[in-house]
Amino acid sequence: MAESSSPYTQYLLQSEPNFFDPEKICPGEMVINMGPQHPSTHGVLRLEVITDGEIVTNVMPHIGYMHRCFEKHAETRAYNQTIPYVDRLDYLAAMDSEHVWAMGVEKMLGIEGQIPKRVEHIRVLVAELNRIGSHFLAIGTYALDIGAYTPFLWLLRDREHIMRLLEWISGARLLYNYIWIGGLYYDLPIGFEERCQEFVQYLLPKLDDLNTILLENKIFIDRTANVGILPLDVGINYGCSGPMLRSSGLKYDLRRIDGYSVYPELEFDIPIGTGIMGTTGDSWDRNYVRALECRESLKIISQCLDRLQGDYKRTPDFDPQAMCPKKIRPKEQELYFRGETARGELGFFFRSTGKSDIPFRCKRRSPCFSNLSVLSEIAKGCMISDLIAIVGSIDIVLGELDG
């Protein structure tokens, strides 16, 4: 190649070389790079695709373009100082990640049963609000990927209400640092419960609209049904989790299985994919499960609101930081703690030495990382346009994937 004489081209070739050798693929096949700056990759993901005409015969994802050394950062900071970094992992559902981090550290400290009930309910409330916002963005941008513009605008309009609510609580729209170890940054603002109640009433009919405008739309079904089918055994073997695994027909939700926080006291269903429009585990199912989950999250939110206005209502002397430990120094131990975020099983592996306020080792187990690894399995043999539909339906957030 003529341009490879430039030193910068040489650097590029060295830094992320192609997996497939153009000399060794079959005649008639072609290597195409999709990304890293392709809009449908939802960030910076590079897919090296081998195509035979319009058919994708092999895919190799290249990740790491947004690697920001989360684990290294976490190993140089005290546990409470890492919470803003946890926000930046999954920036679309930061409350969920914060919740998992805080619970993990509380479990190491042995104070997981002593958190005030009001705090626990507020945590679940904000995590579920954030989950709806994340699913709305996932479905909205997915629709945009495959050519539907209106649902994106509708969903972002509704998500804006969630962003405003969370901004009212914490002062930030995306990266909150609201859930602290042992408590919360601040109690709910006065009038929040009532406003949130109104929002629940507002959103319920919008979910029906979402069904009408997008999920039951003929074009949407034609683009997504029977596309990117993930069989259940393959999903489990690849470590998929969250809506991705549930759409393949397994009721696997850590909020129920591990029963952390106040989830065992709350009533909600776990929607699974049943292949209404095609085959169980196809791209349509994945989006349908997300849409159904929004409804379940709304159920959880209204139950939390009822309790926050009833049994655990605001009192003048309530201090959300009352249980926050002044010194966060867990005993010498190892712990893998996991929780359900909007994308699946987010886990943190901690090793504490007992002599230090910072973890000796902190590993994040990202749900997107495992969910994306199945791509080359499920995308073989699809059309190039379907590849966009499959990548979008996995709902990756590159900040979390690359860590």
Added chain:
Amino acid sequence: MTFEEIRNFIIDKFGSEVVVREHNQAPQPYLVIETARIADVCQELFSNPQTYFDYLACLTGLDNGPEAGTLEVIYNLYSIPYDHQLTLKVVTERLTPAGALPNVPTVAPIWKTADWHEREAYDLVGINFTGHPDLRRILCVDDWNGHPLRRDYEWPDYYHGIKVRYDNHNEVNGFKGEGLASTINPGLPPLVNEN
């Protein structure tokens, strides 16, 4: 199955020498398995209908530092139908006597999710998973030097002419130093306070 039952199951199948050490205290008991046998043990735990660990939740590489001289791989297994979990561990030396990366048998043929997790452990911690189908770097660029999560890792000054260390960036610009500076700039006090 409880932790004790799983331990006895492994000892029955493979003999007692396969379990090098065990730690059965809350919150997370674990078994240290002989490094060369880890893939066999995992295969048995995966395929035996009594245990059926079908989900590899997490695989962690961990460097204990040059003083300890050891390196660990931690496997968090979970069984979806039985709802039981198990932590296995492998302890190996940081470098082989020849100075190469330590070898640990791969579990990628058993759980496909281990493919990328092992690539990440190889990339960041520097563990050579023998038998891995495609052991390349995954998060760092391909021509990066060293393994960043090793305790004795030193940051390069430049990568292809791009400045890597902005060690005095905060001080030069009038910001108060942050915690990370304690590893990059040894002059700042570390966050650890021993007492």
